Structure formats: C-alpha cells, structure tokens
Amino acid sequence: MVFMPMSDGSGGRRRRRRASAGRARATVRDVAEAAGVSTATVTRALQGHPAVRDETRRKVEAAARRLDYRPDHIARALVTRTSSTVGMLIPSSVDSFWGEVAAGIEEAASEANYSVLFANSHSQPERERRMIEVFLAQRVAGIIIAGAAGESASWFCGEEPDVPVVIVNWDAAFPARFVPIVRTGSPQRVLKAVRAATETDASFSQIVFDDLGGAQQVVRHLVSLGHERIAFVGAEPIRPSLLRVLGFRSALLEAGLPLGAIVSSPRSPEGGFQATQDLLTSPPDDLPTAIVAYDDATAIGVIRAVHAHGIDVPGAMSVIGFDDIEMAAFSEPPLTTIRQPRREMGRMAMASILSSIRGESAQRSSVLPGELVLRRSTGPPPGR
Numbered sequence: 001m002v003f004m005p006m007s008d009g010s011g012g013r014r015r016r017r018r019a020s021a022g023r024a025r026a027t028v029r030d031v032a033e034a035a036g037v038s039t040a041t042v043t044r045a046l047q048g049h050p051a052v053r054d055e056t057r058r059k060v061e062a063a064a065r066r067l068d069y070r071p072d073h074i075a076r077a078l079v080t081r082t083s084s085t086v087g088m089l090i091p092s093s094v095d096s097f098w099g100e101v102a103a104g105i106e107e108a109a110s111e112a113n114y115s116v117l118f119a120n121s122h123s124q125p126e127r128e129r130r131m132i133e134v135f136l137a138q139r140v141a142g143i144i145i146a147g148a149a150g151e152s153a154s155w156f157c158g159e160e161p162d163v164p165v166v167i168v169n170w171d172a173a174f175p176a177r178f179v180p181i182v183r184t185g186s187p188q189r190v191l192k193a194v195r196a197a198t199e200t201d202a203s204f205s206q207i208v209f210d211d212l213g214g215a216q217q218v219v220r221h222l223v224s225l226g227h228e229r230i231a232f233v234g235a236e237p238i239r240p241s242l243l244r245v246l247g248f249r250s251a252l253l254e255a256g257l258p259l260g261a262i263v264s265s266p267r268s269p270e271g272g273f274q275a276t277q278d279l280l281t282s283p284p285d286d287l288p289t290a291i292v293a294y295d296d297a298t299a300i301g302v303i304r305a306v307h308a309h310g311i312d313v314p315g316a317m318s319v320i321g322f323d324d325i326e327m328a329a330f331s332e333p334p335l336t337t338i339r340q341p342r343r344e345m346g347r348m349a350m351a352s353i354l355s356s357i358r359g360e361s362a363q364r365s366s367v368l369p370g371e372l373v374l375r376r377s378t379g380p381p382p383g384r
Contacts, residue, residue, distance in 0.1 A: 026067035034063035085115045086353055087135030091123045091147040091171070096325045097342060101146050101168060104346020112354055114141070123171065125150030132156070136163075142353035144346075147171045149238075152204065164356030166205045166349045172197065174237040182235070182245045183262045187253075194242050205352045207345050207366045211240045214338045214370040215247025216254075218292055218320045221336075221372060223255045226384040227290040227318065231261040233275050233302055234294025241267075241294055244322070248292055260288055267294060272301025280309050289317055289381035296321035296328045296337055303331060303377065314379035324373050334375035341368050 032039045037056060045052045045060035052060075063069075088105050090098040102118070109116050117140060119131040128150045135143050143161070146168040155161075174197065182190050191212070222230055232248045235241055245262055252259055261282075265275030272293055280287065291306075293299035299321030303313055311317050313333055321328060324339035348366060355361070 108350035219251035
C-alpha cells in the first residue's frame with residue numbers, strides 16, 4: 001500500500017503548519033535517520049515493497065508521520081520515467097455508462113495502489129490526441145482509452161507507445177456511406193470490413209462488448225414473443241451501431257422474417273423521438289410491432305414518440321434498448337434492455353495495464369457478452 005500521512009483533525013493540521021513554518025520540509029534522508037534505516041529502505045517501505053519486513057515498515061511509517069513527511073511522487077517519476085498513475089480518457093464524465101466504466105478502473109487502480117489521471121474526450125478525435133499527449137507528458141504508467149472516436153495511428157504519431165494502452169468499447173467512426181451498406185450489403189462482407197477497420201497493428205489490448213451478439217439476443221427475445229415486424233432506430237456510422245445493425249439483420253434472417261425498417265438517428269432521447277415520429281408516419285399495415293433502439297437513451301425517446309401517437313407500450317408496440325443505464329429502470333414503462341458489464345470492463349482494463357507493467361502477457365482482445373434484463377416495455381404483439 002502506498003503510504004499517505006494521516007491527519008489528527010483540522011486543529012492538528014493547523015498546529016503542524018505553524019510548527020513547520022520555520023523549518024524545511026522533511027526529506028527521505030530525515031526519515032531514514034529517524035528510523036535508523038537506509039533511504040532505499042524508506043522508499044521501499046512507503047511503496048509497500050514485499051521485501052520489507054512488517055516491523056521495519058511500521059518503524060518507517062511512524063517516523064514519516066512524526067516528521068510529516070510527504071513522498072515526492074513527481075521526483076520519483078522523473079527518476080523512474082514512470083509513475084504510479086494511469087491515464088483514463090472517457091467520452092464524458094456525466095454519462096452514467098462511462099461513469100460506471102470509470103468506477104471499475106478506479107476501484108482496480110486503488111486496490112493496486114495506483115492513482116488515476118482523468119480526462120474527457122467529448123468524442124472529439126483531436127481532443128483525444130491532445131489528452132493522450134498530456135498523459136505521456138505526466139509519465140503515466142499506462143493509458144486506458146474508453147469510447148474512442150479517433151484512429152489509433154493519430155494518437156502516438158504512428159509510433160509504438162512506451163506504456164501499455166487498453167481500448168474499451170472503441171466507438172470508431174466510419175464514412176457515412178457505411179450506413180446504407182450495412183442495411184443492404186452482404187452481412188459477412190460488412191462484418192469483415194468493420195472488424196478490419198478497428199483492428200490495430202499497435203500493441204494495444206481491446207475490451208469490447210459483443211454488440212453483434214447483443215443485437216441478436218434482443219431480436220430473438222422479440223421473436224419468441226411472436227413479433228414479426230421489427231424495426232431498428234439509431235443506425236449511425238460508428239462501430240457499435242454498425243455491429244448492432246448486423247446482429248439485428250442476422251437474427252431476422254435466422255428467424256425467416258423480413259428485414260424491418262432501419263432508421264438513422266443521433267444517440268439521444270431527442271434523436272430517438274424524432275426518428276420514431278418519422279417512422280410512425282408509415283401506413284398502419286407497415287408499422288412495426290416492436291422497435292430495437294441503439295441504446296437506452298434513444299429508447300427513452302422512442303417510447304415518448306410512441307406514446308405521443310397514442311400507441312400503448314408494450315400493448316401495441318414493444319421497445320427494447322441497450323446498456324441498462326440507471327434511467328432504464330425508471331422510464332415509463334420500465335425498459336427491457338441488454339446490460340453491458342460496465343464496471344467489469346473497467347476492472348479488466350486496469351488489470352490488463354497491470355499485467356503489462358509486470359511484464360506478463362495480457363490478452364489482446366476480450367469480447368464480453370451482454371445480459372438480457374426483462375422489464376415491462378416488451379410483450380406479445382397485438383392479437384397474440
């Protein structure tokens with residue numbers, strides 16, 4: 001465990017500040033002299049090195065507390081060229097999905113006595129590149145890039161990074177022409193193209209959700225309820241959306257059902273609402289009896305639009321989402337969805353960084369399955 005000096009309350013802090021105002025800050029040499037050990041032993045003891053005996057560690061920690069010694073982590077980083085800090089880049093700290101991923105990273109980092117340097121990318125490739133430069137300037141021990149929108153070649157100027165890098169749920173952007181291609185093109189060819197575009201020759205590990213399998217799972221659930229006209233709302237030219245559309249198509253093909261409408265929309269309640277408003281202008285006989293939304297935020301907008309047209313959910317139309325964000329359980333009706341193992345993704349990402357730091361072989365790619373969460377937004381179609 002990395003040692004941190006303990007406080008005996010605000011009064012104690014004020015007394016120590018007054019007492020120390022007239023003397024120089026304690027150094028590692030001062031602690032070594034007070035504990036009767038070498039400076040190297042002090043450093044190892046305060047870093048939790050297993051070779052230091054418990055009795056020696058307690059003696060060093062007591063001397064450090066007595067002298068109000070604070071280890072200089074910046075100086076250590078300059079000497080070792082790394083630190084006990086990991087850089088974590090996520091799209092948005094206010095997004096509950098990425099908040100859960102970040103919580104998993106921080107939990108695992110804390111357990112290993114690492115701290116986390118955090119930044120938002122706002123899904124902007126140029127900002128991703130700049131923040132990664134900041135991490136490298138801080139000599140972080142590793143970098144976790146979650147929900148990346150940019151291309152890996154731009155992050156490190158085409159060179160291999162000096163620290164381990166893990167990508168979580170790569171939201172790689174594709175040309176807009178991929179959306180119509182994924183609607184009608186050969187599923188096998190499109191899948192191959194999507195996977196090839198998000199593979200990297202760099203030594204990055206990837207931890208991703210099984211978007212393809214998750215979409216197949218939701219369609220199979222709807223088919224088991226008796227639905228035959230199923231639409232998809234939220235098609236976008238990004239990796240997870242394209243894979244979910246492919247899973248949607250393949251599951252309908254597997255069930256021997258016709259391909260339903262595939263509607264583009266931004267990933268938001270507003271986007272889902274507007275796209276569904278347009279979808280519901282179709283003739284009554286062409287309307288779907290179920291809608292698969294790209295994610296839960298989109299699904300909440302879908303439900304609102306369906307209700308605005310006087311259509312009951314799930315009595316006349318079922319709606320299902322992805323992710324299982326916190327609001328999914330509180331929508332009206334509560335949303336059936338696919339739960340992504342968000343916290344586990346974060347913990348796995350940090351574990352991969354630690355394995356690489358220790359020189360162990362880390363798994364190059366991990367694909368995590370989703371879990372179907374049944375609530376009240378799905379049911380049999382009318383007449384069943």
